[in-house]
Amino acid sequence: MALRLALVQMSVGINKMDNIAHACKLIREAANKGAQLVALPECFNSPYGTKYFKEYSEPIPGPTTMSLAQVAKDCKVYVVGGSIPESDDGHLYNTCSVFAPNGEIIAKYRKMHLFDIDVPGKIRFQESEVLKAGNRFATFNAGPCTIGIGICYDIRFAELAQIYAQKGCHLLLYPGAFNMTTGPLHWELLQRARALDNQLYVAAISPARDENASYIAWGHTTAVGPWGDVLVTTDHEETILYTDIETEKLKQVRENIPLNNQRRLNVYTRTKPVQSQNPTTSLKNNDMSGYQIDVNQHVD
Numbered sequence: 001m002a003l004r005l006a007l008v009q010m011s012v013g014i015n016k017m018d019n020i021a022h023a024c025k026l027i028r029e030a031a032n033k034g035a036q037l038v039a040l041p042e043c044f045n046s047p048y049g050t051k052y053f054k055e056y057s058e059p060i061p062g063p064t065t066m067s068l069a070q071v072a073k074d075c076k077v078y079v080v081g082g083s084i085p086e087s088d089d090g091h092l093y094n095t096c097s098v099f100a101p102n103g104e105i106i107a108k109y110r111k112m113h114l115f116d117i118d119v120p121g122k123i124r125f126q127e128s129e130v131l132k133a134g135n136r137f138a139t140f141n142a143g144p145c146t147i148g149i150g151i152c153y154d155i156r157f158a159e160l161a162q163i164y165a166q167k168g169c170h171l172l173l174y175p176g177a178f179n180m181t182t183g184p185l186h187w188e189l190l191q192r193a194r195a196l197d198n199q200l201y202v203a204a205i206s207p208a209r210d211e212n213a214s215y216i217a218w219g220h221t222t223a224v225g226p227w228g229d230v231l232v233t234t235d236h237e238e239t240i241l242y243t244d245i246e247t248e249k250l251k252q253v254r255e256n257i258p259l260n261n262q263r264r265l266n267v268y269t270r271t272k273p274v275q276s277q278n279p280t281t282s283l284k285n286n287d288m289s290g291y292q293i294d295v296n297q298h299v300d
């Protein structure tokens with residue numbers, strides 16, 4: 001049994017209500033062409049940039065998610081609502097909501113790894129200046145598939161994908177907006193790496209490129225199979241890509257190359273986090289100083 005997926009590489013402008021209406025129109029188009037699950041890009045109701053997030057933010061449920069809930073219900077499709085700037089309790093998050101064909105929100109994921117990079121002379125971006133990171137995984141079931149959600153920069157963290165694989169995911173969806181510096185080399189490579197590491201499907205959904213935007217997206221929405229093969233991809237214009245997710249393929253690849261039975265977990269166990277020496281300070285969410293792989297460990 002297969003799940004027909006539509007990946008919507010949509011143009012995003014500065015008018016929030018127009019962006020929402022455009023997303024709904026494209027979801028209807030994909031559903032009319034037989035898609036059972038329609039996925040939108042990162043930050044589809046707002047231009048992508050720290051200066052925009054507060055102005056475009058809204059609670060969930062709010063105008064954007066209520067519109068997506070309605071279109072999911074009208075079209076009887078799953079909708080992976082890319083991401084939007086979410087406001088909650090005085091904080092902003094980069095959040096993906098997932099809707100069932102009856103319009104209910106069945107999963108919500110807040111970007112866990114914020115996009116903070118500095119490549120001198122090329123790109124500096126610090127999501128953490130305005131956003132707070134989420135701490136929760138999000139999976140849901142659609143037909144034969146279990147699906148895990150990450151957002152853009154999250155794809156760089158192999159651990160997240162591995163945890164989703166352990167949770168039984170067949171497909172990982174990453175709404176994303178890579179840039180013109182990292183996109184050309186890293187965007188597809190990371191999708192293929194996560195797919196191959198975990199022997200599952202991966203898809204990443206970008207906005208279409210707007211050369212006049214302050215942040216220029218790479219585009220190239222893509223889906224990769226469990227063999228690491230690119231199933232469908234595109235350049236940077238607005239378009240909708242379609243592909244079928246066949247859960248049986250995972251079984252076949254995992255029988256051919258049985259990584260899951262061959263891991264040497266006893267050899268490469270992680271040590272537990274050490275307690276802070278100073279009782280007045282505790283480990284922050286992103287403080288990995290207490291974690292390490294014991295490189296001297298060996299098992300005879």
Ligand SMILES: NC(=O)CCC(=O)C(=O)O
Pocket residue numbers: 042115151152153154156176177178179182183186
């Ligand atoms: N929106 C993002 O998280 C961008 C991530 C990105 O471009 C990267 O290189 O990583």
